[in-house]
Amino acid sequence: MHYGGSMEVSGNETICVVGLGYVGLPTAISFHRAGFTVIGVDVSEHIVKSLNNGLNHLVDTSATLDIPVKSPRWRVTNQFEEGVTKSDVILITVPTPVNEDNSPDLSFVRSASSSVLDNIDRSKKTVVVLESTVFPGVTRQILGGLCVEKGLLQGEQVVLAYCPERVNPGDVSREVNSVAQIVGCDDSETGEFLTELFGKITTESSTFVGSIEVAEASKMIENVQRDIDIALANELAIVLPLLGVDVEDVLSAAATKWNFHRHTPGIGVGGHCIPVDPYYYMAIAEEAGFPSLLSASARKINNSMPVKTADEILQLMGSRAHPKVLVLGYAYKAEVGDVRETPVRALTQHLNDSGCVVLVWDPLVKDDEFPIWVTGVSGPYDCDGLDAVVLATAHRQILEIDWGGVLETCNYPLIYDGRRVLDRDVFEEMGWKFTGVGAPNFFPND
């Protein structure tokens, strides 16, 4: 490494970011902004071309990223050699999805790591950091294993570390430069160096937490806990209405207690973290000999929400022939255009399978991202004869539509709040039949 023996961050380090997606691109830009020389590597020619034309290929509205195309400290390429060989620190930020059977798919980690290690300059020490969500042991097994295979000396030519990404898509207050960073590394000197390095891009804390496995496990359990938290809100959203109680009233009452943490029930969880990471935990727990009870239950509940919601909507519409349903929002969460693992997919599929005509409007998602069983509409007022309107994603642009205008296009004025963000009283006053996830189905005007 260029920093010589001291291992303090000089600011002259070259940082290579491998994988320029939702995490990698903002990370690369943050390091560039902090004054470092940054080389971005992505295997997608489309992404490299787009970025080299100054165009951000991400669809999140929150990702208002300026691509510093003209900076001498910025370069984007699909050649690993160009990115890796000259760099001091390599950050690998590739996806870690699950396979069809929900088993962890580590193929991107494996292939990116292999390409990185093939291009390491063996005459100096390079720090290789995995940022992708994995289970404890992956960095050591995959990257460590590849080092052995390729005859790279750990500690001399390569030092491995794990620093998880923690961004919250769609939340401008939780981006790469505003989340606390943690660093896991077996070599404490490198660990402290990376802690200082990540401290340069975030306004929050940067902490050296010990071994690689501690950091890997930390990231994994963060989303395991969140999946369980949301699953409890969803389980209560199923049980409490059966007792005549609205889950939202109960959660608000409970939230007055000092140690209660409130979560909002909904039509399901989506994205590349919450519905995915728990399967990494479940896989490793099972392999270790103690299959997770809690994550298995949480996954079961959260996975069941889209179809349960669709069934409830079908029941509320009664025996109409080929009812027409307008679904507002298709992205997996508010203020993102990302449709990965979106629960709206299963919801609309079940509605369609049950004979509904399903129309969808999402101002942040292009129509070609919609599945074949839905029809994209150009606006929320461009329908007629609607038998139900479903709020599926709480984008600001959806919350701010003229609900009276939508009501005029309805044959049956049913509004189903799939995110519990609408005010029942306001909607009932307008003439809507209002219900939603976790609400007892009681229409006072009937």
Added chain:
Amino acid sequence: MHYGGSMEVSGNETICVVGLGYVGLPTAISFHRAGFTVIGVDVSEHIVKSLNNGLNHLVDTSATLDIPVKSPRWRVTNQFEEGVTKSDVILITVPTPVNEDNSPDLSFVRSASSSVLDNIDRSKKTVVVLESTVFPGVTRQILGGLCVEKGLLQGEQVVLAYCPERVNPGDVSREVNSVAQIVGCDDSETGEFLTELFGKITTESSTFVGSIEVAEASKMIENVQRDIDIALANELAIVLPLLGVDVEDVLSAAATKWNFHRHTPGIGVGGHCIPVDPYYYMAIAEEAGFPSLLSASARKINNSMPVKTADEILQLMGSRAHPKVLVLGYAYKAEVGDVRETPVRALTQHLNDSGCVVLVWDPLVKDDEFPIWVTGVSGPYDCDGLDAVVLATAHRQILEIDWGGVLETCNYPLIYDGRRVLDRDVFEEMGWKFTGVGAPNFFPND
């Protein structure tokens, strides 16, 4: 009621508290302190006698309660008539335990409610408030049903309400007068009155949350969530050491993330709330047609901890004949003398069943509360030939013992931290073999 038509709190109200246990007694004293006339009713002659002699019968060290025996506004009796007839507001704070099969035991609520309603002054309006933890519907079914049976007119002679207790035993910062109160009542005027009334005894908020069932459900889910939170910490304490990682390191790393909530794993949960209330939820969820997945998993994990811990300790001691184990703490949690549902019971039973001699020291629990299979010792240094020391309850008096002195009484210097409150480095430096819940069993000095 004496307050006439206005329903504002005058300060001249008489308040009757039925059941003078961990909740009722501090509640009664708080209302007395706030200037109200208070009549305490308890069916136990022992409790009434003790209180009338100015003696607090509770064993919690945190309950430093002065009994105002000489006050003209204070009276304790076992006669319902004396307490109920003259009172404006009756608070029922009786236990709601579970039966042997974990089904809800509502017999105390039923019998106390019946005695209260038998003694209501029918010439005025009396507010009857249940504070015990129940599932949604219990107040209406049991108290409402008894009103019908006894020919009492609801709204005129009796107004029912539900205001859960939320004290945290052993935590001086979360007592009756320092927790947020909530009020559920179908009559909004009475609801607002009670909200004001409870506001007189707490420094925190007092909120009218709507119907009785909303307040009942709120209290129930608070402890359901806590049981699940702790269960996840415990599940991770089982899984992560199998991967060579200490759960405490991982929880501390995860806690640097803004939305992670940290809980501490341990040898199990106890007391009258966490291991009990979830069964109320499970019972009503099943009755409603959607058996809880999450609470069932959480109960399974938390219930398994004492025996799992005992097995781990047995394994660590190896093949010693009749090993001698000193267990420090028997109460279910730190700073209380309460042994209800204490996990130390099952832990010591399993150790004893497996051939151990089990010694117990708990400075807050009297020896006659110990089960027959353990021997109480008068102090932590009064043993010899110990093969293991187990920290089971983190009382301050236990944490502050001379651990070097205890070490001298050891045959095998094994310390098992069942609450993860001890510093591994300090203990290893003293010569202990240190491990605990969620720690990999690795003794660096071996």
